[in-house]
Amino acid sequence: MKNKTFYITTTLPYVNAEPHIGFAMEIIRADIIARWKKLLGYDVFFNTGTDEHGLKIYRKAQELNIPVQKYCDEAAQKFKDLTNMLGISPEVNFIRTTDPHHIAAAQEFWKRVDKGGFIYKKNYSVKYCVGCELEKTDSELINGRCPLHPLQDLEIIEEENYFFKFSVFQQKLLDMYEKNPSFVLPDFRFNEIKAFVKRGLEDFSISRLASKMPWGVVVPRDESQVMFVWFDALINYISSTGWPDCVADFERRWVNADGVVQYCGKDNLRQQSAMWQAMLMAAGLPNSKTIVIDGFITGEGGVKMSKSLGNTVNPLKIVTQYGKEALRYYLAREVSSFEDSPFTMEKFKEAYNAGLANGIGNLVSRVMKMAQDNLEAPIKVPVSVGDATSGAIPDDFKAAIERFDIHAASNIIWQHISEADHIIQDRQPFKLIKTDKVAAQGIIRDLCVRLFVIAQMLGPILPDTSGTIKELIKTNKTPATPLFVRK
């Protein structure tokens, strides 16, 4: 029998800035789901990568006075390194929008959309601030003026661009939403995008003049234009599967997959759940199946993180200080699955001590010490540790993770940890062993089984810790050093 397949992707971070905690959260969550599905026996295709075209990157490289490609190569390497540092599944697919295959795919995609009659040319006027030397959008302006240079009049630059007929997809999108009642999660985000589409859609420009900004995918049959970075970047979700060359892979990984999940932050709601879906429709390709929207990690007091406020958090620094499992723990358990959540180093340390050092770490030490000293042999554990259907994993945990509520799923694990601590306190096997060895051994074996179940659930979230615990149970050893040293 052929394995069921599952597709999951993050958005591709734009390489004009250092990796930030928000993206770390997104990719860790996607990884948790990917690992979970793998545990269930799915053939999982897990995609991430880097978005490398566009004006901002072009300018950034110019500022640094290095070739754009070189800048992108270095930046992409940084994000690749990040995936290792965060303990992301090693088999993750890493796509770069500058990969030749992706570029070819983007051009093929364009051709199909064009063939369908959804691309046309028209004048596009850009508001340009000479002071900033940047194009400005209306939302950036205050009273129609650049807030940084309010005395200067904005220049209006007219250029001819290609546009995508987004407007004609309003009803098709609404119909698609209707047919897929959980297309966007959580539901309040789904409502938001529905309301947005109902208000009416405007066509958007999808190219730029190559003479002004050459760093992009060349438009087929018109070398004077390059694709606007959004358009090309979104296509990665299918070019990564092999489309259009390997149709078989595309069909297996995307078209016929049992799940096609796109994880993204709330700032990406429109792009993922409306624009990209319309683009797929225009190219005659099947839609995604689920879009999961994360909240933001904020600074103290719910304030937005920003460099100017100095409240940003570097995920690599945390990994260096506390380890990747600690960061994964925090992002899974302490951060709301769908709403904004604050982050401070103080909170992080508290959570680390409470959940990891005092929680799972301490429990492993106390249970395995008793087991090592009082059991003649390791307990028998389910042979196939990867078999999540064996009944070892509680149903409520399964349900929570299946609805992408990683926070709730994590809480269930820690309930089990607390329960085990209570059992030790109430039944005192360490004392009972002196008077009724058989009974005490029974309790200790039961505790080992409970610990094994906990390790099973921990698998997708803290893969290393899960493996370590299982190994200790199998060899009936207490850890030589604490799993998580108290900080």
Add this chain to the structure above:
RNA sequence: CGCGGGGUGGGGUAACGGUAACCCGUCAGGCUCAUAACCUGAAAAUUGCUGGUUCGAUUCCGGCCCCCGCAACCA
């Protein structure tokens, strides 16, 4: 009347028609298998304000106040 999210003990969150649960912190006690860990108990919330529905609302409805995103090409 642009759209959406939120206001719950000192901090962070949960619940959701029947007087509030959890984590951190504080205080007192217990245990000794364990990482100054673990367990028990205590102090601490009129659940933003205000009307209404109801036998009963934190939970439903209306009004108001405040905070935060988004408001289209911000990749």
